[in-house]
Amino acid sequence: MTKTIDKNFSMPKCFNERSKPSLYCPGCGQSIFLKHLGFIIDDLEIQGKTTLGIDIGCSLLAWNFFNFDIVQTHHGRSVPVAVGYKLSNKRRIVMSIMGDGGGYAIGLQSLLHAAFRNNPISVFVLNNTGYSMTGGQMAPTSIPGEITTTSPSGKDPKNSGKAFHGPELIKQISDNSAYIARASVSNPIMLQKMIKKTLENQIKNNSFSFLEVLTPCPTNWKTTASESFNFLSKMEKEFPIGEMTKNEK
Amino acid sequence: MKNDLTKIVISGEGGQGIQTIAKVLAESFKDSGFYVSYIPQFGPEQRGAPSISFIQYSTKEIKYPRFYKADYLIVLRERAIPATTTFVNSKTKVIFDSSTIRPNVIKQSENKKEAVPATKLAFDLFGKKNLNLIISGYLTKLFSLNEKAVWKIIKNQLQKKFSEKKDLEDNARNAFIYGYEFTSEKKNFSQPTFKTNKTIIISKNREREAFISPELCKGCGICIEKCPVGALKFGDEIGVYGNPIPEIDIDKCINCGNCFRFCPDCAIKVKKKSK
Numbered sequence: 001m002t003k004t005i006d007k008n009f010s011m012p013k014c015f016n017e018r019s020k021p022s023l024y025c026p027g028c029g030q031s032i033f034l035k036h037l038g039f040i041i042d043d044l045e046i047q048g049k050t051t052l053g054i055d056i057g058c059s060l061l062a063w064n065f066f067n068f069d070i071v072q073t074h075h076g077r078s079v080p081v082a083v084g085y086k087l088s089n090k091r092r093i094v095m096s097i098m099g100d101g102g103g104y105a106i107g108l109q110s111l112l113h114a115a116f117r118n119n120p121i122s123v124f125v126l127n128n129t130g131y132s133m134t135g136g137q138m139a140p141t142s143i144p145g146e147i148t149t150t151s152p153s154g155k156d157p158k159n160s161g162k163a164f165h166g167p168e169l170i171k172q173i174s175d176n177s178a179y180i181a182r183a184s185v186s187n188p189i190m191l192q193k194m195i196k197k198t199l200e201n202q203i204k205n206n207s208f209s210f211l212e213v214l215t216p217c218p219t220n221w222k223t224t225a226s227e228s229f230n231f232l233s234k235m236e237k238e239f240p241i242g243e244m245t246k247n248e249k
Numbered sequence: 250m251k252n253d254l255t256k257i258v259i260s261g262e263g264g265q266g267i268q269t270i271a272k273v274l275a276e277s278f279k280d281s282g283f284y285v286s287y288i289p290q291f292g293p294e295q296r297g298a299p300s301i302s303f304i305q306y307s308t309k310e311i312k313y314p315r316f317y318k319a320d321y322l323i324v325l326r327e328r329a330i331p332a333t334t335t336f337v338n339s340k341t342k343v344i345f346d347s348s349t350i351r352p353n354v355i356k357q358s359e360n361k362k363e364a365v366p367a368t369k370l371a372f373d374l375f376g377k378k379n380l381n382l383i384i385s386g387y388l389t390k391l392f393s394l395n396e397k398a399v400w401k402i403i404k405n406q407l408q409k410k411f412s413e414k415k416d417l418e419d420n421a422r423n424a425f426i427y428g429y430e431f432t433s434e435k436k437n438f439s440q441p442t443f444k445t446n447k448t449i450i451i452s453k454n455r456e457r458e459a460f461i462s463p464e465l466c467k468g469c470g471i472c473i474e475k476c477p478v479g480a481l482k483f484g485d486e487i488g489v490y491g492n493p494i495p496e497i498d499i500d501k502c503i504n505c506g507n508c509f510r511f512c513p514d515c516a517i518k519v520k521k522k523s524k
Binding site (some may be wrong): 008010011020022025028029031038049119165189218219229 | 298302372406449460465467468469470471473489490492512514515516517518
């Protein structure tokens, strides 16, 4: 007897299957991350009490990605909205997803103060070394020598600075109980474990948790599948992967 | 000559090479001594979203690059039609890709419709990337431009790609000539054979079975890159963006799980058969 197979044979249960195929470009690292986030939410069984804040940029394409509450916020203001939501409704599990433009450029002060206050939310920043939705302009996170549309001869660290390291900065001011880490979509098993820890730290320890994820952007890097993973491994040398341990004072 | 301003809209999906066609066409008009304006419609930089470009050419100066009714509308994907219907009036000549669009979707009188099954031709004869060259060739003939001059501009535009591979240039040249000499379909349109398969492809052997969904696959090729034993390669089926999708050699597969762990669109799954 042959059973009929659903369209969502490989999807997490919390996905909104009517919105698939999603709006992301072919080979986008962000949809790989969202898929694993979906599996972890299934695993922890928190679909009914999760709220997700999304930002302007490619992260807004996730507005109908899941079957739970999603809040669209102003550019870079996804963290303060999530903090406000959590303060008013302590039993919800609140997440915030941003790109590196929203997290490290326009919304950096919101992010830093949320970490400083140790607000119990989970923040995911997806780093693809550029402003992707507007055409791949140079961002603070672009690595030295990287060719973008606004740095055609490669990023010059003399004028534009080196690559911006977010988790390392947040580690300096955050509480000891905060969870801060960096993962990459090139290692999905490790990514899943880190996403799980990021959410569990909010639930169990009631403190700030932060995860940066390195994601490929084949549209703006103008790469094929193998080239984008080569560039991703180059990024992993610049941005070391792992959990940031807090020095004891 | 009373009104010699000609207005052209070219539309399709982002990633098809719409803006390349438009740039080539605009440059060719300029070299033939016309005044030209060309402006793309800006939106999010995203594959699969409708991509539209506006071109005008005239023997007089052009004051403003935008317009509301076009003389020619070139549309290459069904998804781009809703974004372009506002530019059509009773005088607009609509040229569409009959291998991807059903003729009755286009609301225009029969004698104003023309079709080029460009996607099918590109797939069958020259490889999928040469779709825009076939269209460029066809438009060169339509606007009676000099074929050799246009080819020179294309060569300049795509120089970087051509310098990487030698045979790419000859292939592109053949596609361009083919498009130039192609006589378009009028009234008797070919059927859109170029459609995404709605059913899930299942391949199985004694130990394991694999599912691939063409409705979800965008053809990024990550699974092919990540497969440690080379069991996946691009096949003949068509995915959601008109892209080729992978097919699996189930006997080579070792059930490691890399393909569905990395797939961004949840389009593939391999599992062991339960006994």
